[in-house]
Amino acid sequence: MCGITGYIGTRDAWPILIEGLKRLEYRGYDSAGVALVKKGAISVYKAKGKVADLENSAADKDLSGTAGIAHTRWATHGEPNTVNAHPHLSPSGRLAIVHNGIIENYSTIKSRLQEEGYVFRSTTDTEVLVYLIEYLMQKQGKNLLEAVQSALREVIGAYAIALADRDDPDMLIAARKSSPLVIGIGDGEFYVASDVSPIAGYTDRVVYPEDEEIAVLRRGVPLKIVNLMNEECSHEVRPVPENIGLTGKEGFPHFMLKEIYEQPDCIVDCMRGRVDTSLGTVRLSAVTENAERLSTAKRFIIVACGTSWHAGLIGKQYLETFCRVPVEVAYASEFRYSNPVIDDSDVVIAISQSGETADTLAAIELAKSRGAFIYGICNVVGSSIARATDTGSYIHVGPEVGVASTKAFTGQVAVLLLLALNLAEVKGTMKPEAYHSTVKALLEIPDKMREVLKSDKGIAELSRTFTYAHNFIYLGRGFSYPVALEGALKLKEISYIHAEGYPAAEMKHGPIALIDTEMPVVFIATKNTMYEKILSNVQEIKARKGRVLAVVTSGDKVISAVADNVLDVPETLECLDPLLVSIPLQLLAYHIAVCKGKDVDRPRNLAKSVTVE
Ligand code: M6R
Numbered sequence: 001m002c003g004i005t006g007y008i009g010t011r012d013a014w015p016i017l018i019e020g021l022k023r024l025e026y027r028g029y030d031s032a033g034v035a036l037v038k039k040g041a042i043s044v045y046k047a048k049g050k051v052a053d054l055e056n057s058a059a060d061k062d063l064s065g066t067a068g069i070a071h072t073r074w075a076t077h078g079e080p081n082t083v084n085a086h087p088h089l090s091p092s093g094r095l096a097i098v099h100n101g102i103i104e105n106y107s108t109i110k111s112r113l114q115e116e117g118y119v120f121r122s123t124t125d126t127e128v129l130v131y132l133i134e135y136l137m138q139k140q141g142k143n144l145l146e147a148v149q150s151a152l153r154e155v156i157g158a159y160a161i162a163l164a165d166r167d168d169p170d171m172l173i174a175a176r177k178s179s180p181l182v183i184g185i186g187d188g189e190f191y192v193a194s195d196v197s198p199i200a201g202y203t204d205r206v207v208y209p210e211d212e213e214i215a216v217l218r219r220g221v222p223l224k225i226v227n228l229m230n231e232e233c234s235h236e237v238r239p240v241p242e243n244i245g246l247t248g249k250e251g252f253p254h255f256m257l258k259e260i261y262e263q264p265d266c267i268v269d270c271m272r273g274r275v276d277t278s279l280g281t282v283r284l285s286a287v288t289e290n291a292e293r294l295s296t297a298k299r300f301i302i303v304a305c306g307t308s309w310h311a312g313l314i315g316k317q318y319l320e321t322f323c324r325v326p327v328e329v330a331y332a333s334e335f336r337y338s339n340p341v342i343d344d345s346d347v348v349i350a351i352s353q354s355g356e357t358a359d360t361l362a363a364i365e366l367a368k369s370r371g372a373f374i375y376g377i378c379n380v381v382g383s384s385i386a387r388a389t390d391t392g393s394y395i396h397v398g399p400e401v402g403v404a405s406t407k408a409f410t411g412q413v414a415v416l417l418l419l420a421l422n423l424a425e426v427k428g429t430m431k432p433e434a435y436h437s438t439v440k441a442l443l444e445i446p447d448k449m450r451e452v453l454k455s456d457k458g459i460a461e462l463s464r465t466f467t468y469a470h471n472f473i474y475l476g477r478g479f480s481y482p483v484a485l486e487g488a489l490k491l492k493e494i495s496y497i498h499a500e501g502y503p504a505a506e507m508k509h510g511p512i513a514l515i516d517t518e519m520p521v522v523f524i525a526t527k528n529t530m531y532e533k534i535l536s537n538v539q540e541i542k543a544r545k546g547r548v549l550a551v552v553t554s555g556d557k558v559i560s561a562v563a564d565n566v567l568d569v570p571e572t573l574e575c576l577d578p579l580l581v582s583i584p585l586q587l588l589a590y591h592i593a594v595c596k597g598k599d600v601d602r603p604r605n606l607a608k609s610v611t612v613e
Helices: 013-027 051-057 106-115 125-140 144-154 255-261 263-271 285-289 291-295 306-323 358-369 384-388 407-427 432-453 456-464 480-495 504-509 531-543 558-562 574-595
Strands: 003-008 031-038 041-048 067-073 095-103 157-165 171-177 182-185 190-193 205-207 213-218 224-227 299-304 327-331 346-352 373-378 391-394 471-476 498-503 520-525 547-553 565-569
Touching: 003 013, 003 095, 003 157, 003 171, 003 213, 013 031, 013 051, 013 067, 013 190, 031 051, 031 095, 031 157, 041 051, 067 095, 067 157, 095 125, 106 125, 125 144, 125 157, 144 157, 144 171, 144 213, 171 190, 190 213, 255 263, 255 574, 263 407, 263 432, 285 291, 285 391, 285 407, 291 373, 291 407, 299 306, 299 358, 306 327, 306 346, 306 407, 306 480, 306 574, 346 358, 346 384, 346 407, 358 373, 358 384, 373 384, 373 407, 391 407, 407 432, 407 574, 432 565, 432 574, 456 565, 456 574, 471 480, 471 504, 480 498, 480 520, 480 574, 498 504, 504 531, 520 531, 520 574, 531 547, 531 558, 547 558, 547 574, 565 574
Parallel strands: 299 327, 299 346, 346 373, 373 391, 471 498, 471 520, 520 547, 547 565
Antiparallel strands: 003 067, 003 190, 031 041, 031 067, 095 157, 157 171, 171 213, 182 190, 182 205, 213 224
C-alpha cells in the first residue's frame, strides 16, 4: 500500500504534491517521488526514505511545473530504493506512472515484453504496467486513454494509478480497481489522491471513481469518467468530509503519545449524541434505522485485521453477553478465502480504523455477495469501507496518525459496547438494572482514563528497566485476554521486541516453558470474576522466577504483594476494564520504544493503512 497524489491546473504543482505526500505518508514511507510535467519534458525526483528526504534532495533543483504526479511507497515488489521508487517512466520516457496496489500477473506481462526486447530498470510490478501501456500505444497505434483501457483490461490485481504524458502536458489520467482513489475538482484544476486528506483545503468537491473507472483530467475541461470499455460513467460530486486535514503533535513528542492522551476526549466524542446522560440510555442511528434486521440476525460475524480484530474479540463478548446472539470473529484475510457458510440471516460487522484495509474490504464484498447485512465500524469518514457497508457507526476519535493504533482501539471498543447495549435493549435481552449500570459506568470512563494517564511518568521510569528484554508475554482472561493480545502487538510493532499475548490459563499448556528470570510477564489482573484464577496464574509464573508486571485495580493488595511491579487502574465494571487497562499497556510499549530510540510514529516495515492483501 502506498499513497498517490496528482495535480493539474494553474498553480505550482510541487508544493501541492509534497504536502499531499506528507498527508499520505501514513500509507508507507520507504521512498518517495514526484514527476513534474512540462511541455516536452517530464522531470522525475526520487529519494529513498521519507518525503522530507525527497524534499531535501530536490531543494536545489528546478521544481517548476503546473502538473505532476507523486508517490510515497510501502514496498511490495522490489526492495525500497531509489530505482524502485515511483514514479516509473515508460521505455521512451514519454509516460510517468504512480501506482498503489499490486499487479498480480506482472511477471507474465514482463516476460512477454522482455521477449519483445524491452529492458526493465526496476524490479517493480508498476514499471511493467507503464511499459505495457506504451507498448500498446506504439505497437497498436492507440492513444493514451485507449492504451490504458486496454492494459487495465489485461492486468489482474489491484490498482490506483495516475499517469502523466510528456506529449500531452494538459492531461493526467487516473484509474482504480480495489485501491482507493479520490479526484478533487477545483476551478479549472484537478487533484488526485489516495484519500481526501491531500485535497482538503484546496477544494471541497470530490468524486470517488468506482472500480475499473478511468478519470480523464484535462486542464480547464470538465471531469470525464469512462470505464474500461470506453463508456462514459456518471459521477456524483460530493463534499469533502469535515475535520479532514493535517493534525499537529500539539506539543507532544510523538503522535502516538498525543493520541494516547486524547482517549478520554475521544470516548466523550464517541458517546456524544448517542448516550442520553439523563435517561442513561443508548441510541445508535444505525441500530434505530435497522432494528428489525439487526435484532433478528441469527448470527454476527466480525471481520477485521490487527488491532481492529482485537477490538472485535471484545465486541464478541459484549454481543454474546448482552444480546444473547452467537458471534464469530474472523481475520478478514482468512475469511475472504474461506468459503464461509453465510447467508442473509447473518450480520457481518466490519471494523477498520482507516476504512481502507484491503482484506476487510474483500471480506465485506464476499459477505455481501452471499446476502449478509454489513455493519461498518470505521474511523475515517467517507472511507472505502464506510461506503461499502449497509449501515454503520463511526468511532469519531479524529485522525489517528501514529501507525500504532491507540485511540482507535478504545473508540472501537466503546462503539461495540454501545452497539451491544442498544441492541440488547431492542431485543430485551438485558436486565434494565444491568443495562443502566453499564451505561452509567461507561459515562465515568473518560474521567477514569484521565486518572490512568497520571501514571505516565511512572511508566516511563519503569520502562527503562525493560529495554534489556528480547521477549515479553502478556496474559489476561475474559475481557482482558484481547487486551493482552493488543498490548503485545503494541510492544512488538514499535519497539521490535518479540511479544506474545495468551489467555493466562493457557500458559501451562506449553508457553510456561519459556519462563525464566529474564522473561517479563505482563498480567492483566484487575479485580473481577477472574481475579482468583489470575492470582493462581501469577503464582505459577513467580514460582518459575518470571518477572511479573501486573495491571491491578487501585487498592489491590494481594497480587501487588506477589508481582514485581504493578500499574493500577481505577475500579470499573469488568466489561469496561479494556478501556482502562489498554492505556498503561500503550504507555509501556511507547516508553520502551522511546528508550530504545525507535521511530515510534513510523515503525519499520509498517504503514498506517494496509491497502494490499
Ligand atoms: O485500518 P484498520 O483498522 O483496518 O487496520 C488494521 C490493522 O492494519 C491495524 O490495526 C494494525 O494492526 C495497527 N498497526 C496496529 O497498531
